[in-house]
Structures are given as C-alpha cells and as structure tokens.
Amino acid sequence: MPMESIEHLNCRYLLQAPRETGLPETLSPAAALGVRAFHRQLPGYRPTPLVHLERLARAWGLGDVFVKDESPRFGLQAFKVLGGSYAIAQLVCRKLGRPLSEVTYAQLVSEEVRRQVGQITLATATDGNHGRGVAWAAERLGQKSVIFMPRGAVPARVASIRAHGAEVVVTDLNYDDAIRLACREAEKNGWYMVQDTAWEGYTEIPTWIMQGYLTMCAETVDQLRAADSYPTHIFVQAGVGALAGAVIGYFAQVYREPRPRFIIMEPANAACVFASAAAGDGRTHAVTGDLDTIMVGLACGVVNPLSWEILRDLPCCYTSLDDFVAANGMRILANPLADDKPVESGESGAVGLGLMDLLANDPAWRELKEALEIGPQSTLVCFSTEGATDPVNYREVIWHGKYPHRG
Ligand SMILES: Cc1ncc(COP(=O)(O)O)c(C=O)c1O
The missing domain is CATH 3.40.50.1100 (Rossmann fold)
Incomplete structure (x- = not known):
C-alpha cells in the first residue's frame, strides 16, 4: 500500500x-x-x-x-534498438523454424534467409526511438517497415526513421491511439506488429523487446x-x-x-x-x-x-x-x-x-x-x-x- x-x-x-x-x-x-x-x-x-x-x-x-x-x-x-532488433531476429527465426541461438547474425541478414522468409512488413507506433530501431533492423534484413507516429512528431525524429527506408505515417493521435491505428492497419495488410508494449493476446514480441x-x-x-x-x-x-x-x-x-x-x-x-x-x-x-x-x-x-x-x-x-x-x-x-x-x-x-x-x-x-x-x-x-x-x-x-x- x-x-x-x-x-x-x-x-x-x-x-x-x-x-x-x-x-x-x-x-x-x-x-x-x-x-x-x-x-x-x-x-x-x-x-x-x-x-x-x-x-x-x-x-x-x-x-x-x-x-x-x-x-x-x-x-x-x-537504447531502444536493443529491443526491436532482438524481437525481429526472434520473429525471423520463428519463421525459419530454428532457435536464434543456432542462427548467426550473418545468416540472418543473408539473401538466402530473406528468400526463405519472404518479404515481410514490420509495423509499429512510436514517438521516435523505438521506430528508428525497428526501421534500422528491418533495413538490415532487407525487409519493409511502416512506422506510425503520434501528432506533433519532431521533424528530426521523422527524418531519422525515413533514413532507414521506412514508410512513416505521422498521425493526428496520441501515442496510445497511434498504437491502435497501427494494429488495425497491420491486421488489414498482413503486417507484423513489433510493439514495445503488450496487451491481452499480444505478449510474445513485447517479451522479446524487454x-x-x-x-x-x-x-x-x-x-x-x-x-x-x-x-x-x-x-x-x-x-x-x-x-x-x-x-x-x-x-x-x-x-x-x-x-x-x-x-x-x-x-x-x-x-x-x-x-x-x-x-x-x-x-x-x-x-x-x-x-x-x-x-x-x-x-x-x-x-x-x-x-x-x-x-x-x-x-x-x-x-x-x-x-x-x-x-x-x-x-x-x-x-x-x-x-x-x-x-x-x-x-x-x-x-x-x-x-x-x-x-x-x-x-x-x-x-x-x-x-x-x-x-x-x-x-x-x-x-x-x-x-x-x-x-x-x-x-x-x-x-x-x-x-x-x-x-
Ligand atoms: C529515450 C527513452 N527513454 C525511456 C523510454 C521508456 O521506455 P518504456 O516505454 O518501456 O517505459 C523510452 C520509450 O520510448 C525512450 O524513448
């Protein structure tokens, strides 16, 4: 108490x-x-x-x-990239059907793994730092990312995410509502949500991020x-x-x-x-x-x-x-x-x-x-x-x- x-x-x-x-x-x-x-x-x-x-x-x-x-x-x-990069690596290994401990980073970013996994899109909502980490990790794996930002997003933060090839959508919403929008879009388009928080039924990726x-x-x-x-x-x-x-x-x-x-x-x-x-x-x-x-x-x-x-x-x-x-x-x-x-x-x-x-x-x-x-x-x-x-x-x-x- x-x-x-x-x-x-x-x-x-x-x-x-x-x-x-x-x-x-x-x-x-x-x-x-x-x-x-x-x-x-x-x-x-x-x-x-x-x-x-x-x-x-x-x-x-x-x-x-x-x-x-x-x-x-x-x-x-x-620090945020530590979470996004680890979660995305786990996600790719899940798709490969192999534990991350048995896959090297060099293999993860190889053309062969990209072919096996296919083209995927990683989506998230962010004030800046988490989205930059997700965009960076996606770029290294040759995958796409779509990043939703709350209203008032700082131009320098938007630019630093776009610099990694991400599509950035600056919304008119606060952070929590931007997450809800990103989820809806991800579901509609078959994207993978890589969010740095959890909710009922969505815990595995946020656990990897932590x-x-x-x-x-x-x-x-x-x-x-x-x-x-x-x-x-x-x-x-x-x-x-x-x-x-x-x-x-x-x-x-x-x-x-x-x-x-x-x-x-x-x-x-x-x-x-x-x-x-x-x-x-x-x-x-x-x-x-x-x-x-x-x-x-x-x-x-x-x-x-x-x-x-x-x-x-x-x-x-x-x-x-x-x-x-x-x-x-x-x-x-x-x-x-x-x-x-x-x-x-x-x-x-x-x-x-x-x-x-x-x-x-x-x-x-x-x-x-x-x-x-x-x-x-x-x-x-x-x-x-x-x-x-x-x-x-x-x-x-x-x-x-x-x-x-x-x-
Ligand atoms: C620089 C910085 N510090 C701290 C935090 C807080 O992390 P959390 O949302 O997990 O509490 C964030 C979250 O985005 C952040 O960008």
Missing part, C-alpha cells in the same frame, strides 16, 4: 515498502547471456559508457553517481563491478514501463542482498505507473488526454501489463515530475564539473539525473532524500536512455535555458 504522497511545483512522489515478488526467468541473468550473444554479433556493437560522475557526487555529498550513456548506441542515439533491453542492463552490471561499486539506488524512467520492468526485473535478480532501492520517474502529464501505484488496488490505471511533455519517449498513458507486477511490488518510490526536472538533468549532464565527462542526454534520458539534483539540493525534497536514505554511503545509478534526438529543443534547453529551474 502506498504510504505517502506530496505535491510540490507540479512534482509528486509516493513511497511504499517494497514487497517480494516472483521474478521472471525471461529477465534473469541467464536469459541476458543469450540476448547479449546476439547483440555482440551486430556490426558496430560496443558497450555504451557507464559515466562515473565523481566530482558531481562529491559536490552533492553522495558516495557515487553513475550514468549509463545510451547516446552512442549503434549510432542511433537511444529481453533486448537486458544487454544494456548486463553491460551496466559488468561496468559497476569493474568500478568495484554496488548500486544502492537505481533510478529508472517509465513510459509504458517496459524498460523499467526489464531493469528492475534484472537488477533485482543480480543484486539480492542487499537489494538496491528502485525509484521510478514519469512526466506529470503521463504518469500511468504512478497513477496505478497510487490507486493501491493492485490494478493498472490508464492516463488519457494529450500526455503533453518534453519527455516524449515517456508520453504513454497505459502501463505494459508484462511489467506491472514488478513495477507494483519492487519500487520504493514513484515520482511524477514536471518538465523542468528533465531540462535540469540535460543541462547538468551537458555541463559537468571539473574532469567529469559530459553526457549528451535528451529529454527522456535526463530526468533521473534531474531528480537526483532535487534530492541532493532542494530543501523541499529533503524528507524524501532521508526516507530513501540517500547520503554519503549511497551509489546512485541512472540511465540516460537517449541523446539529443530533438536537436532544436536540446539546444534551446542547454544554451537558452528553456524550461528553467523552479524551486
């Missing part, structure tokens, strides 16, 4: 005592081995950096701060171990919550004793995990409307049911945050202290660091900081899941101070 809720400057948090829950084998360290073995074969694969912000941690009176920087991932500026994210998680664990660090607090943002489900489902199996504290961030106008946790009835609750936020990757109103049990039971804190928090995170990551490294972090990537800033420096958040036992012994980890995918807004935030700090 949620214990506490406050409201401050369009930001809210909710604390709860985490409960034990069954953790799925699909998100286990053993499952991650197979996923990583696949991604390692992709041309251009390299673990993304785990940036150690030592000076920042010292300035904030914390033990350590680590940021997983997904901006260089396969040259696509976001598993795809384990490559990022497993890299992070390796990098933390190499730095001789044990995470005490893991900050993860949620749109539909597939990412958060994968991160928490995996990290809770790797770090059992003591278990890190998991903290969820969402935009105030699209906080469906928060709303579901706050209802306290164990069920998910959708958020509707425009879902308007600069964190467009997180502008989702319906929780992924595959993640829900994990997101219901394991986090100790849910937050619903104003856009200025993400903008502050972007500015801080772009302008590091002394010899800390800069991180190019987009709106949906930077909100974790923005929340850390509030906790470290804003008296209004002191009570939460104390409740979470964040201090000099803590090692905080967050995931900067995208780079400057909207370069115009990125510059306005970083250079011209758009969405200024409030507090």
Whole structure:
C-alpha cells in the first residue's frame, strides 16, 4: 500500500515498502547471456559508457553517481534498438523454424534467409526511438517497415526513421491511439506488429523487446563491478514501463542482498505507473488526454501489463515530475564539473539525473532524500536512455535555458 504522497511545483512522489515478488526467468541473468550473444554479433556493437560522475557526487555529498550513456548506441542515439532488433531476429527465426541461438547474425541478414522468409512488413507506433530501431533492423534484413507516429512528431525524429527506408505515417493521435491505428492497419495488410508494449493476446514480441533491453542492463552490471561499486539506488524512467520492468526485473535478480532501492520517474502529464501505484488496488490505471511533455519517449498513458507486477511490488518510490526536472538533468549532464565527462542526454534520458539534483539540493525534497536514505554511503545509478534526438529543443534547453529551474 502506498504510504505517502506530496505535491510540490507540479512534482509528486509516493513511497511504499517494497514487497517480494516472483521474478521472471525471461529477465534473469541467464536469459541476458543469450540476448547479449546476439547483440555482440551486430556490426558496430560496443558497450555504451557507464559515466562515473565523481566530482558531481562529491559536490552533492553522495558516495557515487553513475550514468549509463545510451547516446552512442549503434549510432542511433537511444537504447531502444536493443529491443526491436532482438524481437525481429526472434520473429525471423520463428519463421525459419530454428532457435536464434543456432542462427548467426550473418545468416540472418543473408539473401538466402530473406528468400526463405519472404518479404515481410514490420509495423509499429512510436514517438521516435523505438521506430528508428525497428526501421534500422528491418533495413538490415532487407525487409519493409511502416512506422506510425503520434501528432506533433519532431521533424528530426521523422527524418531519422525515413533514413532507414521506412514508410512513416505521422498521425493526428496520441501515442496510445497511434498504437491502435497501427494494429488495425497491420491486421488489414498482413503486417507484423513489433510493439514495445503488450496487451491481452499480444505478449510474445513485447517479451522479446524487454529481453533486448537486458544487454544494456548486463553491460551496466559488468561496468559497476569493474568500478568495484554496488548500486544502492537505481533510478529508472517509465513510459509504458517496459524498460523499467526489464531493469528492475534484472537488477533485482543480480543484486539480492542487499537489494538496491528502485525509484521510478514519469512526466506529470503521463504518469500511468504512478497513477496505478497510487490507486493501491493492485490494478493498472490508464492516463488519457494529450500526455503533453518534453519527455516524449515517456508520453504513454497505459502501463505494459508484462511489467506491472514488478513495477507494483519492487519500487520504493514513484515520482511524477514536471518538465523542468528533465531540462535540469540535460543541462547538468551537458555541463559537468571539473574532469567529469559530459553526457549528451535528451529529454527522456535526463530526468533521473534531474531528480537526483532535487534530492541532493532542494530543501523541499529533503524528507524524501532521508526516507530513501540517500547520503554519503549511497551509489546512485541512472540511465540516460537517449541523446539529443530533438536537436532544436536540446539546444534551446542547454544554451537558452528553456524550461528553467523552479524551486
Ligand atoms: C529515450 C527513452 N527513454 C525511456 C523510454 C521508456 O521506455 P518504456 O516505454 O518501456 O517505459 C523510452 C520509450 O520510448 C525512450 O524513448
């Protein structure tokens, strides 16, 4: 049961005592081995950096701060391609009637496999990052993709998807309705939906997508171990919550004793995990409307049911945050202290660091900081899941101070 809720400057948090829950084998360290073995074969694969912000941690009176920087991932500026590429590979192997573990990537992209599988079309709805990953993966396999985008899609994001040969349809709908349209079109035309969320009767592909994210998680664990660090607090943002489900489902199996504290961030106008946790009835609750936020990757109103049990039971804190928090995170990551490294972090990537800033420096958040036992012994980890995918807004935030700090 949620214990506490406050409201401050369009930001809210909710604390709860985490409960034990069954953790799925699909998100286990053993499952991650197979996923990583696949991604390692992709041309251009390299673990993304785990940036150690030592000076920042010292300035904030914390033990350590680590940021997983997904901006260089396969040259696509976001972690999302990990999910789409893995799911599409599984789908093609299903059509071949062979397990992915027995098919190399070189075989998957060969003309022979393309002939065996035939021409297929992969469809999805996206704010940008997931669709770019699907288009990239389809292009490599010599297959087609049709990508539906919600209203207000940023031109740079549309262009980066078209650059991979995809047909892009910019709709007049919000994200959740764009998914419904994509489904109808896919059914009508015999396309394969590769969606990064699940619903009744559609769980296999979204499970593969969540598993795809384990490559990022497993890299992070390796990098933390190499730095001789044990995470005490893991900050993860949620749109539909597939990412958060994968991160928490995996990290809770790797770090059992003591278990890190998991903290969820969402935009105030699209906080469906928060709303579901706050209802306290164990069920998910959708958020509707425009879902308007600069964190467009997180502008989702319906929780992924595959993640829900994990997101219901394991986090100790849910937050619903104003856009200025993400903008502050972007500015801080772009302008590091002394010899800390800069991180190019987009709106949906930077909100974790923005929340850390509030906790470290804003008296209004002191009570939460104390409740979470964040201090000099803590090692905080967050995931900067995208780079400057909207370069115009990125510059306005970083250079011209758009969405200024409030507090
Ligand atoms: C950059 C970025 N970060 C985080 C997320 C959130 O992932 P999920 O919708 O699985 O919660 C997204 C989703 O598109 C994203 O694009």
